[in-house]
Amino acid sequence: MKWWWRYGQETPNLWKEVVNAKYGKLDNWCTKKNTAPHGVxxxxxxxxxxxxxFQEVSFRIGNGTSVKxxxxxxxxxxxLKDxxxxxxxxxxxxxxxxxxxRDGNIWDIRFRRNLQDxxxxxxFxxxxxxxxxxxxxQTPDSLKWGESSKGVFSVKASYNRMNTIDVLTDPWPWKLIWKTKLPTKIKCFTWTALKNATLTxxxxxxKKIHLVNRCYMCQKESESVNHLxxxxxxxxxxxxxFTAILGISWTIPYCLKGAVESWSLWxxxxxxxxxxxxIPACIFWCLWIERNSRCFDGTSTPNCSLKSKCLVNLFSWSNLSPVNDVIPLLDFIGSLSVA
Ligand SMILES: [Zn+2]
Structure with a gap:
């Protein structure tokens, strides 16, 4: 954000020239978008x-030559188009x-035909x-940030604004990931999966890398985060x-975020x-490890063994929790039942 503000506000200088040369200048306020899959x-x-x-920015009109x-x-x-x-x-x-x-001091807006009633x-x-x-x-056009009369960009205000938007439009179940006793790498993996950023x-x-898309697990559907x-x-x-062990009835939601949220409602x-x-993170992790074994090593675990692995992982991670003493696996499974 800060760099877009600087790009629009600063007079021509070396860093802008370098960026313009590499990406191409779109107008006074931004460069063209680079959609090439290569290069970082x-x-x-x-x-x-x-x-x-640009959602947060408007323009202060000076001579009006740089604003559409x-x-x-x-x-x-x-x-105005909206x-x-x-x-x-x-x-x-x-x-x-x-x-x-404009024509001098008068607005002169041209249309392709005469106006209808x-x-x-x-x-008007x-x-x-x-x-x-x-x-x-006499003055050049410039950027105006937000609604305040000063209209000057600040990183703090921008950060707060983005957080507010996120909370209003897309409440994120961060507690369900980061407040658990899972190992950090599993939390990070779950966060990536919920953001739909796992490399399925x-x-x-x-990312414009085209591979034959067939699920490694069922060999029938195409692979996506929600499918896998x-x-x-x-x-x-x-x-x-797990729903059988726990004695509950649960319909699998459409997306991962919905699944984690609805799983937490009981x-x-x-x-x-x-x-x-x-449990959701445990399932995601086991499936990902198994998927990668099938993809990269050509080895697969039978479904019943995969279930055992999943239970063993949950058992071992749950012992990280201070509220749960080490108990045998079968007792552990029995203890999960809420029926
Ligand atoms: Zn599948």
């Missing part, structure tokens, strides 16, 4: 934040700048907003084993609950 570089990752950055009249956010809190869609459809130059829609409301409304808008042709074959495809960890018959078998005593929360 900080700017490629910075580019991924561009949409989030219809497509940038400068007059209202959304671009607030006045009928007019945008008949605009002569959809990519024109603010300056090119049903478009008069929009044009647009001119009403424009007539109050001050134009200072469909995710390779998103939830809907593949081998995965479903593991889930069913209320039970504290000891079982701590173990219970580890």
């Amino acid at each position: 570089g900080p700017w490629k990752y910075i580019n991924n934040m561009k949409d989030d950055f 009249f219809w497509k940038d956010k400068w007059l209202l809190n959304i671009p 607030s006045h869609p009928r007019l945008f459809l008949i605009a002569t130059e959809p990519d024109s700048t603010v300056a090119s829609n 049903w478009e008069l409301g929009e044009i 409304d647009l001119f009403k907003s424009l007539e109050r808008f001050p134009v200072n042709s 074959l469909d995710n390779f495809k998103k 960890f939830l809907h593949c018959p081998v995965a479903a078998d593991l889930w069913h084993m 209320k039970m005593n504290e000891t079982i609950n701590k173990i219970w929360q580890m």
Whole structure:
């Protein structure tokens, strides 16, 4: 975010020239997007934040030569193409700048045809907003961050804003991962899987690496995070084993995040609950290890042995918990039953 702010605000200098030479300049405010699958570089990752950055940014109009009249956010809190869609459809130059829609001190907006009756409301409304808008042709256009009058970017405000958006739009079940007693590497793996970032074959495809996509476990469906960890018959078998032990009925949700959240909804005593929360991660990890054995070593474990491995892993990890003494595996399985 900070680099996009600097890119838009700073006068031409060496680092901007280097970035422009490598990625190409799109306009005064950003570079072109690099979609090539090869090559790494900080700017490629910075580019991924561009949409989030421009969501928060509007433009202060100076001479109006660098801001798009219809497509940038400068007059209202959304671009004019969204607030006045009928007019945008008949605009002569959809990519024109603010300056090119002015003639001296007068607004001169050009359309491909005469306006119809049903478009008069929009044009009236647009001119009403424009007539109050001050134009200072002596200064260059600049960026404005957020809603405050100062409009200056700060990393802290940006961080807080992103956290607020995440909480409002996509509550993340972080406690169900990071508050468990699982080994750190299993927590990290689970977090990656829930973010749909595990290197399954469909995710390779998103990185423009094309491989034949066939699930290593069932050899029938294509491999995706949701299929491998939830809907593949081998995965479903593991889930069913635990629901049978626990004596509950549970429908496997569509996605991993939904599965972890719904798995956490049952209320039970504290000891079982701590173990219970580890089961999804345990299943994901066992399936991933088995999937990699089949993929890279050509060896496979029969389903019944995979179930045993999964139980043994859960047993060994649950003993990390101070509330659970070391107990034999069979007693441990019996102790899980909530029926
Ligand atoms: Zn499968």
